Amino acid sequence: MQQQMTEEQRQARLAQIKRQWEQRRQIGRSLGRIKTKIGVYSGKGGVGKTTVAVNLAAYLVKQGYQVGLLDADIDCPNAHKVLGVTERPLVEDGRLTPPQKDGVKVVSMAFFQEKEDEAIIWRGPMIHNAINQFLQMTDWGDLDFLVVDMPPGTSDAPLTVMQVLSMDGFVVVTTPQALAAMDAKRSINMIRKLNVNVLGVVENFSGEVFGAGAGRDLADELALPYLGSVALRPDYKDQTRAPVLSLAEVEEEYHALWSGVRAQLERLERMPEQV
Numbered sequence: 406m407q408q409q410m411t412e413e414q415r416q417a418r419l420a421q422i423k424r425q426w427e428q429r430r431q432i433g434r435s436l437g438r439i440k441t442k443i444g445v446y447s448g449k450g451g452v453g454k455t456t457v458a459v460n461l462a463a464y465l466v467k468q469g470y471q472v473g474l475l476d477a478d479i480d481c482p483n484a485h486k487v488l489g490v491t492e493r494p495l496v497e498d499g500r501l502t503p504p505q506k507d508g509v510k511v512v513s514m515a516f517f518q519e520k521e522d523e524a525i526i527w528r529g530p531m532i533h534n535a536i537n538q539f540l541q542m543t544d545w546g547d548l549d550f551l552v553v554d555m556p557p558g559t560s561d562a563p564l565t566v567m568q569v570l571s572m573d574g575f576v577v578v579t580t581p582q583a584l585a586a587m588d589a590k591r592s593i594n595m596i597r598k599l600n601v602n603v604l605g606v607v608e609n610f611s612g613e614v615f616g617a618g619a620g621r622d623l624a625d626e627l628a629l630p631y632l633g634s635v636a637l638r639p640d641y642k643d644q645t646r647a648p649v650l651s652l653a654e655v656e657e658e659y660h661a662l663w664s665g666v667r668a669q670l671e672r673l674e675r676m677p678e679q680v
């Protein structure tokens with residue numbers, strides 16, 4: 406039997422709907438000012454996803470674009486560190502202004518962690534709420550690109566992020582090792598099931614130590630564009646500045662990577678007009 410709502414319950418329900426509606430409106434307004442969202446994704450952690458996301462974002466700023474970086478890797482949010490951000494975000498009247506480094510605006514789940522080394526076990530609905538809250542609060546301004554550092558793998562976390570933030574496409578990072586390529590394959594199959602565009606595969610840690618070639622093989626096998634390789638270098642130890650901004654060889658790698666991504670975005674008609 407259906408119970409009648411009391412007047413109080415009715416008012417509370419109305420207030421809740423109003424809040425949700427306002428949240429959606431704000432998110433819509435904020436996302437409406439972001440032209441293209443690119444996710445950086447991998448089959449497992451430690452393959453260089455954050456490193457690629459940070460360097461790609463810095464590279465895009467150098468090309469004259471307005472760029473934001475959202476660290477959505479909830480289990481291991483460290484993009485702000487890799488970018489060398491020392492500032493905290495400014496939060497005023499419920500609005501969050503992202504700190505900037507080398508022109509990249511960055512927002513990280515880590516900004517909301519009480520203790521840096523504390524592990525947070527995020528469940529689907531919590532991730533959903535946290536990301537929505539980010540999206541609602543953050544004043545990104547007008548962005549050409551938002552680069553999203555995704556949680557790795559095929560668990561609840563990446564799925565939830567993909568569900569909340571509809572991405573224009575993904576760059577998949579893998580290593581020259583066959584095992585990583587296998588994980589990457591599983592992940593790519595998941596993205597494809599969700600009908601999200603895979604822009605291409607990049608091989609990180611390429612070179613003498615780990616070899617080379619698994620990235621290209623994977624791309625060929627799955628009929629995806631191969632975006633090139635990023636070599637293993639000691640320069641990544643410096644976490645004060647993205648190497649793409651100071652090393653010509655790294656800039657060249659990202660130039661190649663970007664040409665591939667750009668070609669895919671153009672093909673999909675997701676490439677913003679040049680500024």
Ligand SMILES: Nc1ncnc2c1ncn2[C@@H]1O[C@H](COP(=O)(O)OP(=O)(O)O)[C@@H](O)[C@H]1O
Binds near residue numbers: 447455609639641642
């Ligand atoms: N091409 C590279 N050469 C040398 N070190 C790298 C390279 N790419 C990433 N690293 C290092 O490897 C570690 C893992 O990279 P990270 O980007 O944090 O991986 P993920 O985000 O996939 O977990 C970091 O210490 C990073 O500095």
Ligand SMILES: [Mg+2]
Binds near residue numbers: 451456
């Ligand atoms: Mg990472």
